[in-house]
Amino acid sequence: MARRDEDEVRERLEGERAQTIRRLGDLTGDYDAVVAASRDTNADDEHDPEGATIAFERSQVGALIRQARAHLEEVDHALARVADGSYGTCERCGGPIAEGRLEARPVARTCIGCAARQ
Structure with a gap:
């Protein structure tokens, strides 16, 4: 970053x-x-x-x-x-967290894909 x-x-x-x-x-x-x-x-x-x-x-x-x-x-x-x-790295898969997700939820720990699987 x-x-x-x-x-x-x-x-x-x-x-x-x-x-x-x-x-x-x-x-x-x-x-x-x-x-x-x-x-x-x-x-x-x-x-x-x-x-x-x-x-x-x-x-x-x-x-x-x-x-x-x-x-x-x-x-x-x-x-x-x-x-x-x-910051901006998914805690589950290690991939990037989309900018839009971080804009909407700045405290997000996971990417959309991992969040959907929870």
């Missing part, structure tokens, strides 16, 4: 990393607010026909937090591949 291309990829991944960290912070704040709301209320929300339960909301936000953390790990792994020169 050319130095200019490597710099562009690194910059894009760093931007995605920063955005994911911000999202994780927002979600963690949302989660904390849901937990605090459940402590501060005596309501029986499990039987409230008006909307989602606090447990459901906590579960939903928790799932989004797990997804954001997993994505952050993927971004960090992609940055490590840029640093060691293996």
